[in-house]
Each structure stands twice: as C-alpha cells, then as structure tokens.
Amino acid sequence: MTGRPHEDGDLLLREIGAAWSKTRQHWHDDMSSQFDRSHWAPLVDESRSYLRALDECMELLAAAERETEF
Amino acid sequence: MADIHADIEALREFAGALTRYRHGQREVADRGDYQLAATRASLEEKASQWRSLLARRQADLAACQRAAAMDAEGGGHVGCHAEAAAVREAEERLESIRRWQQRVEDGASAFQGPSSRFRNVLDVDLPRTEQHLQAIIDGLEAARGVRARRS
Numbered sequence: 001m002t003g004r005p006h007e008d009g010d011l012l013l014r015e016i017g018a019a020w021s022k023t024r025q026h027w028h029d030d031m032s033s034q035f036d037r038s039h040w041a042p043l044v045d046e047s048r049s050y051l052r053a054l055d056e057c058m059e060l061l062a063a064a065e066r067e068t069e070f
Numbered sequence: 071m072a073d074i075h076a077d078i079e080a081l082r083e084f085a086g087a088l089t090r091y092r093h094g095q096r097e098v099a100d101r102g103d104y105q106l107a108a109t110r111a112s113l114e115e116k117a118s119q120w121r122s123l124l125a126r127r128q129a130d131l132a133a134c135q136r137a138a139a140m141d142a143e144g145g146g147h148v149g150c151h152a153e154a155a156a157v158r159e160a161e162e163r164l165e166s167i168r169r170w171q172q173r174v175e176d177g178a179s180a181f182q183g184p185s186s187r188f189r190n191v192l193d194v195d196l197p198r199t200e201q202h203l204q205a206i207i208d209g210l211e212a213a214r215g216v217r218a219r220r221s
Contacts, residue, residue, distance in 0.1 A: 005098045005099075005101040005102045005105065006098070006102070008094075008097075008098050008101075009095060009098040012091055012094045012095055012098065013091075015087075015091075016087055016088070016091040019083070019084055019087040020084065022080070022084075023080050023081065023083070023084040025080075026076065026077035026080035026081075027075065027076040027077065027080060027081060028075050028076075029075040029076060031076070031206055032075075032076070035202075035203070035206070039199040039202065039203075042191075042195070043191065043195070043196065043199065046187055046188055046191045046195075047095070047188070047191070049184050049187070049188075050099075050184045050185065050187070050188035050191075052184075053180070053181050053183075053184035053185065054098075054099075054102050054181070054184075054185075056177070056180075056181075057102065057106065057177050057178070057180075057181040058102070058105065060173065060174060060177040061105055061106065061109040061174065061177075063170075064109055064113060064170040064171075064173065064174050065109060065112060067166070067170060068113060068116050068163075068166065068167050068170050070163050
C-alpha cells in the first residue's frame, strides 16, 4: 500500500467485497444468509463509516498544511 | 442434517481474505493516526517559528520607536511603518495557524468516534467473525466426512 490511507482502505474494502461476492457464488445456504446479515453487513457498514471519516480527516489535514505554508 | 451448499475451499479462501483485510485496514488506521499526529506536530512547529519571529519583530519595532522618539527630539522624523507591518504580518500568520490548529482538533474529535469503533471491529469483531467462519468450515468438513463414510 503506497497511496493515501483512505484510498488504500477503499481499495481493501472493494477487494474484500469482491472476495465475498465470489464466495457467495459457492455458498448459498441458510448459514450463508445468516453470515451475511450478522457479520458481513456490519463489517461493511463500519468500514464505510470509518473510511468516510478518515477521508474527511485527511482532507482537513492536507488543507491545514497547505494553508499554513507561508 | 441441514442441506450443505458450500464449497469448503471457497470458504477457506474467504477466511484468508478476511485476515488479510484485518491486517491491511489496521495498517491504514495506523497511518491515519500517524498523519494526524504529524500534522499536529507540524502546525505546532510552525506556530513556534512564528511566535519567535513575532517576538523578534516586536523587538525591532520597539527599537525603531525608541530611535524615532529620540530623533523627533532633535527635530528629525524616522518612520517605523515597515517594522509595524512586519509585526502585523507575523500576528496574522500566527493567528491563522492557531485557527487551523483548532480546526484540526475539532476534526480529530469528530474522527475519534468512527476511528475507535473501527479499531474495535478490527481488534474484536473481525477475529470473532474469522473464528465463526472457521467453525463453519470445520462443521462442513465434519459433515462431509460423515456423508462420505455413509456412501
């Protein structure tokens, strides 16, 4: 990972999302649906919430550095 | 026994992907925290530099004003406009840095909640999810073993 933290985090989330989609093609019973509701959906929600906050924070830090370069 | 519609190897691969995700996002979170600390330190360093510069410029202005007062007694006229402008510039820049420091602290406070929750997901919830998935894999393997022995 060499980009900005929130961009790398977004990439990781897309990759794990693709991995889950692929897994669901091979796993479609009741346990799969339960795993999706109880584990996968909360993980995605918290990840998105964090990455959105991280993005805003990184934007603020960049602006602070930029605007105080006199 | 419940119907099993799962490719165990696919589940194993996904369990591995979850572990890599946890490590990767922990690194992302560490870098985010590091960036916040680095910007705080950078702003404090800039504020320190401008405080020193302001003190020097205020001293220059005071010296100029003393010289101007003595010169005025002799009928001369020495202006200190450049020194006064330099002091104002340092004051304004220091104030700007202080405002940005406050904005960063406000942003850091807003970031604290989601960051703390995500750390908890990475340190507590996700390992549990991985264990849960491993238990499912173990159960499927055991069930497949029973079926294989029956057939």
